[in-house]
Amino acid sequence: MLSSRSLTQTLFRTAKASSSRNAVFPATRAMATVVSDLFKPTKYGGKYTVTLIPGDGIGAEVTESVKTIFKSGNVPVEWEQVDVTGVVTGNSHPEELFRESVNSLRRNKVGLKGILYTPVERSGHQSFNVALRQELDIYASVVLIKNMPGYVTRHSNVDMCIIRENTEGEYSGLEHQSVPGVVESLKIVTRMKSERISKFAFSFATANQRKKVTCIHKANIMKLADGLFRSTFHEVAKAYPRLEVNDLIVDNASMQAVSRPQQFDVLVMPNLYGSILSNIGAALVGGPGIIPGCNMGREYAVFEPGCRHVGLDIQGRDQANPTALILSATMMLRHLGLDDHATRISQAVYDVVADGKVRTKDMGGNSTTHDFTNAVLKQMERQ
Ligand SMILES: NC(=O)C1=CN([C@@H]2O[C@H](COP(=O)(O)OP(=O)(O)OC[C@H]3O[C@@H](n4cnc5c(N)ncnc54)[C@H](O)[C@@H]3O)[C@@H](O)[C@H]2O)C=CC1
Numbered sequence: 001m002l003s004s005r006s007l008t009q010t011l012f013r014t015a016k017a018s019s020s021r022n023a024v025f026p027a028t029r030a031m032a033t034v035v036s037d038l039f040k041p042t043k044y045g046g047k048y049t050v051t052l053i054p055g056d057g058i059g060a061e062v063t064e065s066v067k068t069i070f071k072s073g074n075v076p077v078e079w080e081q082v083d084v085t086g087v088v089t090g091n092s093h094p095e096e097l098f099r100e101s102v103n104s105l106r107r108n109k110v111g112l113k114g115i116l117y118t119p120v121e122r123s124g125h126q127s128f129n130v131a132l133r134q135e136l137d138i139y140a141s142v143v144l145i146k147n148m149p150g151y152v153t154r155h156s157n158v159d160m161c162i163i164r165e166n167t168e169g170e171y172s173g174l175e176h177q178s179v180p181g182v183v184e185s186l187k188i189v190t191r192m193k194s195e196r197i198s199k200f201a202f203s204f205a206t207a208n209q210r211k212k213v214t215c216i217h218k219a220n221i222m223k224l225a226d227g228l229f230r231s232t233f234h235e236v237a238k239a240y241p242r243l244e245v246n247d248l249i250v251d252n253a254s255m256q257a258v259s260r261p262q263q264f265d266v267l268v269m270p271n272l273y274g275s276i277l278s279n280i281g282a283a284l285v286g287g288p289g290i291i292p293g294c295n296m297g298r299e300y301a302v303f304e305p306g307c308r309h310v311g312l313d314i315q316g317r318d319q320a321n322p323t324a325l326i327l328s329a330t331m332m333l334r335h336l337g338l339d340d341h342a343t344r345i346s347q348a349v350y351d352v353v354a355d356g357k358v359r360t361k362d363m364g365g366n367s368t369t370h371d372f373t374n375a376v377l378k379q380m381e382r383q
């Protein structure tokens, strides 16, 4: 097994800024440029087998988009699809399918995933999304928040990377009612996991020629838990004297993110703050439909939309923006060393968005998921 040192050294080695056409959205490329000597997924018959979890809500529709694009682009990937769902109905066996998805990911080491629904009201139903991250120890969530060329939003020049501890913190799932009316919810923070995610963030920043790493916390209130996260971060920072380092309380960071997001470069934080800031960040540059993401560990990598939205309200309407999943899929291709395929597809997506004629509703247009997919296919043919 590779050490976490070799992991972070090999993970994200690429230039942040580039004027080349293929680097229109360089940060996404940077995030995804994973030198694939890390997990060495196996090719059978010239193809990689990748676990595919479409997920609930809009999952089936955006997954279909990716499948169509991969097929048309002759991408050497064979899907092993597991239709695990968080929606509980009378006849389904959600636990069995969940186990099947974990086993498939253990075999293949790489997965592409939509989002699984977690009912708010139902007690005793743990989030499969969270359980998957914990079981596979895919501890680093990486989400890039960057303006898409040609798509104008309130802020320009936003380019920040949110690195989020993915396996503990507020998502530990340890809650109990001590006596009726009194609930204790445990937030677990460990030195080991704080150190590991901090090292990941610094290595990522170094490999991508980024300048600054900011730790986000609430150590003024959670003095022990976030205090440990923050002090561990500063301890790790000593090994990276070339990087500018600071820390910020999460409340202030949220305000700064909506008023002056350009000040942020790489941010590292505990689990829940990562979820909230990823959502704030998405809103800054175009919404959850365009933000790709990945979950990285020492042995496995699972790529999924960075904002992790289910989209139950628009399920089955051909309305979802598939960009977030397509770009997550191109990150996965770079992880597999299939850079040419990745660039061809991601460039087509950026061109379609920049052109502005085919845009889904969330981006102010009237086009359907199918329209967008077809526009990407046409653009790929033109290249
Ligand atoms: N409710 C759940 O089961 C889960 C929730 N979460 C977390 O909770 C937060 C809130 O989740 P929900 O309330 O379920 O949000 P949601 O899934 O209802 O999404 C919020 C809004 O964004 C829209 N949207 C999302 N993805 C889109 C796309 N690709 N194209 C077009 N429109 C899109 C949806 O239609 C919806 O109007 C998320 O940020 C996520 O991190 C994460 C996993 C599961």
Ligand SMILES: O=C(O)CCC(=O)C(=O)O
Binding pocket: 116, 117, 118, 127, 128, 129, 130, 275, 307, 308
């Ligand atoms: O899995 C869920 O239901 C919620 C998880 C979440 O908020 C996230 O992954 O950002």
Ligand SMILES: [Mg+2]
Binding pocket: 275, 276, 307, 308
């Ligand atoms: Mg979330």
